[in-house]
Amino acid sequence: MATEQTNQLSLEQTKPAPADISVKAPEQPKQQEAAVTKKEKFTPELCASTISKLPEPLQALKVCFAQPFDAFRKAFKDPAEADRVMAKEIDFAAQAMMATPYLIKCATSNPLSLVNALKNVALTNSTLNPVLKQGYLVPFGGAITFMPSYMGLVDVLINNGLVRKIEAHCVFEGDKFEIKHGSGGYLNHIPDPWGSRDKIRLKGAYYYAVMTDGTELFDTIPVDEIEKIRKRAPSAKSSSPWDTDYEQMCVKTAIRRAFKFIAKNGISEDKVKALEAVFDYDEKAEQSWIAEQKGKPATSNNRFDEEEVEYEEIKN
Template sequence: MTGKIQAATTKIPASGTEKGMTMTEYVKAMQPAIKKALPRVMTPERFSRITMTALSNNPKLQETTPQSFMGAMMTAAQLGLEPNTPLGQAYLIPFKNKGKLECQFQLGYKGLIDLAYRSGEVISIQAHTVYEKDEFDFEFGLEPKLKHIPTKETSKGDPVWFYAVFNTKDGGYGFEVMSVEDIRAHAAKYSQSYSSSYSPWKTNFEEMAKKTVLKKVLKYAPLKTDFVREISQDESVHTELSEDMTNLPNEYIEPEYEVDQEGTADEPSEAEKAAILESERLEAGNED
């Protein structure tokens, strides 16, 4: 996506839902502003269909602030990704933020791969799960090596490693490997919605683990500025509409609690607290 550096923004009013409008009615009332901010490749009709599907898939989204919901939907639309569908491209996550239920945009690993291919610099990019019964070995250094032979047995065992590889059009390549323990510790420390009941970490752990290792390996790839700005939208919260959502600041504020299935606030579990402490130990002195 190529946006305008000084794209105009539109404040999203909050009064609609406060006066008893449903989120569906609110979206319809916002159609003029939505149409102005949508990319050329997406019609207002398609945007409305995707929005209704997202609200149907997760009714809790209807309770989020309209500003954050519309901001998340527009971010997904401008990136050309359909959220909360089996495609696994992106997710809209409700969570408690300073006493309000907000909606956060989150990339899926397939969405990340799509954006990488669109950048034009990467000709091949993959992420894989390594199971207990697979043959797997890797080595870093001056002559890095990576070997993975999946087991042919029906019972593969549990996931133990995740890795991602890329090849560029200029012949460059790179790979990154993370253990399941590394993934969990990293997610507990850096993923703002990790403990949310609606987080894809709860329902699609392997896919989110692949996204984590993909983001790690892409740090070594020659990336264009537009692509970097696009993936920076991961775990963002916006309350304005713009012709280029990537120009807007992330308005996320560290929440005190996450939202469970009933909509009540729960503190992080002891296991999650332990994972955060472990991540700090593992990554002490390292730049994320």
């Protein structure tokens, strides 16, 4: 999160022209100069075009949408592909911000937080596409942060070759459930297809993962422990996804537990830190945002609900 001094920097002090997005490479030996020059001359025309067509309320934030290109270029070998992907992410981010004006307010007061949030989308190889539901832009403490969803965590684990398969489920009264750790360990869950999935009947949740070498990893989280996690939120008595989508939040808690235990070999430290941001938000940010919204009309425009985010790509 940017320091108070950085937050006070005006857009005019840092503003490059969107069409002049470029990547500065460190000094290279002379024999590499030609290749470096070629890289620096690439112009992300799709990004520049998309930025020039941002809705009026976002025009003052053009520089924030332009600056993350270096992060996208590092994530993709082909700069043209980086240009195409980033242009799409700018569309998704702009649509989300137009649907939630509070995001615009946070970006205006803390522009670098929006820059860093978009950089983290590239760093984690995620997307703001609501259909895939890998992650969202979430305001917290007056700043914007990219928050990966549990589905985003699952995709990262699979796409980076850390696991072959990973899933999580809730267990309710009436389900058949057995688990054994140690030699000959196993997990067996047979849900009752006709049983009630009411919160009162919830017994807990579990995750199940198959490593690349075939090793199985699994564990359970009883409902009492899930409730302790929920109650740690600063505004636990406020309305939140824990109230509207309790089962989904339990599943996210189980996936989060799995993510902590699975070795992150092959994933950079920066990427891991960006992904683990979800842990903090599950317990604090979603509730804290609601507290910041106190006094505002309870409309879909200022309410965060991971399972109800619905928007489409901006049409130019």
